[in-house]
Amino acid sequence: MSFYDYSVKNRQGEDVSMKDFEGKVVLVVNTATGCGFTPHYKDLESMYEDLHEKGLEILDIPCNQFAGQTPGTDEEIHEFCTLNYNTQFPQMKKSDVNGENQLPLYAFLKEQQGFGGFGLSPAGIAMSALLMKIDKNYKKTPDIKWNFTKFVVDREGNVVARFEPTADMKDVRACVEKLL
Numbered sequence: 001m002s003f004y005d006y007s008v009k010n011r012q013g014e015d016v017s018m019k020d021f022e023g024k025v026v027l028v029v030n031t032a033t034g035c036g037f038t039p040h041y042k043d044l045e046s047m048y049e050d051l052h053e054k055g056l057e058i059l060d061i062p063c064n065q066f067a068g069q070t071p072g073t074d075e076e077i078h079e080f081c082t083l084n085y086n087t088q089f090p091q092m093k094k095s096d097v098n099g100e101n102q103l104p105l106y107a108f109l110k111e112q113q114g115f116g117g118f119g120l121s122p123a124g125i126a127m128s129a130l131l132m133k134i135d136k137n138y139k140k141t142p143d144i145k146w147n148f149t150k151f152v153v154d155r156e157g158n159v160v161a162r163f164e165p166t167a168d169m170k171d172v173r174a175c176v177e178k179l180l
Contacts, residue, residue: 011074032147041085058089112159114142
């Protein structure tokens, strides 16, 4: 299967086919409203405003699997994002990204781009320490480790990069710009 064979539900519960994004560069992000990485919304919105006309799409998929940091309803999450970050990119239905109820799209994304580490920044070291307490073998699985993990899909539907939440948003943007 390819990226374009999957679909997710929007916050109204309607199917959104990835085929709708053929020929676009797509950034798929599992998000949270109460996380230390929530300010990534600012950089994501800036990227969207600057690059949407050039072919960037961002799929915001809220997820409550990491320390319960996305407790609201789909509408409450949407309201939070639009009021605090003026987000304009599509926001999907809150969904699981790991486990037996994970979105099939996420199983595919993780198969294409596994976990590559958090890096050596202070945030990366802190995330590694936190995950070691939760699961000593966390490095050995492709599972999503935390909120704001980003997958970059090129115009042909290839999953070309995975950025952990500790990655510099400038690096994420540079990757996207190179593909546009």
